[in-house]
Amino acid sequence: MTEPCLIELDPSVPNAGGTLTDRLFDALQRAIVEGEMPQGSKISEPELARRYGVSRGSLREAIARLEACKLVERKPNLGARVVELSAEQLIEIFQLREALEGMAARLAATAMTEAEIDALGALLAQHGQQIEQEQGQAYFQKQGDLDFHFRIVQGSKNRQLIALLCEDLYHLLRMYRVQFGMRSKRCRQAFEEHQYLLNALRSRDPEMAELVMRQHVRSSRRNLEQALR
Amino acid sequence: MTEPCLIELDPSVPNAGGTLTDRLFDALQRAIVEGEMPQGSKISEPELARRYGVSRGSLREAIARLEACKLVERKPNLGARVVELSAEQLIEIFQLREALEGMAARLAATAMTEAEIDALGALLAQHGQQIEQEQGQAYFQKQGDLDFHFRIVQGSKNRQLIALLCEDLYHLLRMYRVQFGMRSKRCRQAFEEHQYLLNALRSRDPEMAELVMRQHVRSSRRNLEQALR
DNA sequence: GACGACTAAATTGTCGACACACCAAGGGTC
DNA sequence: GACCCTTGGTGTGTCGACAATTTAGTCGTC
Numbered sequence A, B: 001m002t003e004p005c006l007i008e009l010d011p012s013v014p015n016a017g018g019t020l021t022d023r024l025f026d027a028l029q030r031a032i033v034e035g036e037m038p039q040g041s042k043i044s045e046p047e048l049a050r051r052y053g054v055s056r057g058s059l060r061e062a063i064a065r066l067e068a069c070k071l072v073e074r075k076p077n078l079g080a081r082v083v084e085l086s087a088e089q090l091i092e093i094f095q096l097r098e099a100l101e102g103m104a105a106r107l108a109a110t111a112m113t114e115a116e117i118d119a120l121g122a123l124l125a126q127h128g129q130q131i132e133q134e135q136g137q138a139y140f141q142k143q144g145d146l147d148f149h150f151r152i153v154q155g156s157k158n159r160q161l162i163a164l165l166c167e168d169l170y171h172l173l174r175m176y177r178v179q180f181g182m183r184s185k186r187c188r189q190a191f192e193e194h195q196y197l198l199n200a201l202r203s204r205d206p207e208m209a210e211l212v213m214r215q216h217v218r219s220s221r222r223n224l225e226q227a228l229r
Numbered sequence C: 001g002a003c004g005a006c007t008a009a010a011t012t013g014t015c016g017a018c019a020c021a022c023c024a025a026g027g028g029t030c
Numbered sequence D: 001g002a003c004c005c006t007t008g009g010t011g012t013g014t015c016g017a018c019a020a021t022t023t024a025g026t027c028g029t030c
Helices: A020-034 A045-052 A056-068 A087-111 A114-132 A137-155 A159-180 A187-202 A206-227 B020-034 B045-052 B056-068 B087-111 B114-132 B137-155 B159-180 B187-202 B206-227
Strands: A072-075 A079-082 B072-075 B079-082
Touching: A020 A045, A020 A056, A020 A159, A045 A056, A056 A072, A056 A079, A056 B056, A087 A137, A087 A159, A087 A187, A087 A206, A087 B087, A087 B159, A114 A137, A114 A187, A137 A159, A137 A187, A159 B087, A187 A206, B020 B045, B020 B056, B020 B159, B045 B056, B056 B072, B056 B079, B087 B137, B087 B159, B087 B187, B087 B206, B114 B137, B114 B187, B137 B159, B137 B187, B187 B206
Parallel strands: none
Antiparallel strands: A072 A079, B072 B079
């Protein structure tokens, strides 16, 4: 396991960005998502505490938060391990997304402001350009798609939905993208589906928005299921 | 605030049911849900630690878990407070439920075993009897409905869905039921809708199961929205 | 009388140390 | 030779104490 280095933890200004536990949580989350701490690897509290130069108490609180995000699994008296990603779990997550983002799209169709919809349109236009030029595909794969979905969830204005998707599931999903190297060839089709969705939002049609979003997520899932064999 | 007493924390057998933090979490969760700790009230770490006879470290870990369940809100250097329930948040939660339990019903239609469906039928028959005799209404209101939904979620066999609904949202929802005294007169109608759902499951019809469940949750929500004015 | 700065008390954040539980290696018995 | 018990070591669970930050109260000044 490559050293998740402790530099980010004691920058010149102490306590930059909240409490120590917060920064630890961010650092560990990044390390896990990026794969610096391999799946299923044991998390030794004394070792990590030494490595990051913090006490075990703060570290344990950070680990507790990671557990809430489903990024680590902890068993009493046995310690914590980084989660093991599996095809089954990924499918389950996409089923969740289909339900949640479908509802998000439905709500966004009436809750988004005109300005937000326009901004979404601008983002999509940008994506279109990048795809046209066959460049920036990497960006679209890695960030663009997530950005688009992110904004729709925000647009639902439902705080429960936002917290769930953008704070918990988001990172787990990102972990799959990074470690499974999920770069489907659906990029063009996904772009088209995004445009259909934008149209539904522009027409303020909740029913249609949910339908399109669910179909979109379901297509991604089917594509995945096929790629996983 | 009535004293959440520390008796449950040191029963004859030490460590009955996991780690100290686990038991603390359970006790606090119960105290919050039941309303022993009022909404919005500040959670003083030294005071609670003294009251329960535990160290602040263990207490803080328990509070961190409560935060993950959305039962308390914590701000850096300011401490934690019990969440404030609001009509808006309740509506948002029901929108979540509509999406999630709808998906759960869809999956359950193909994933539940015949035995599980039969057991669900037995449970429903029992509910029917209780309603017929005009007795046990309190039970149906408080537990029966939740039990029914609980089993369907379990029946989906989707672990993400199960964890989300049965471990996180469940308690928050129970808090609303207890503290808002939510006992709608929809009891008979809800029972009928439960039966429609059972039929859909028996026919192994995912589409219909999701439709009925969503309609069911949506009706509850509309009923609530009306009652809240 | 009201506003602002300073002081003191209380609370949160962080740490190091002790107690107990789990795990692996070694020795004894059948 | 295989199995069980013992025993040492590592790691987690829990605790009490120190440091930093917020808050409340007080005093002084305008």
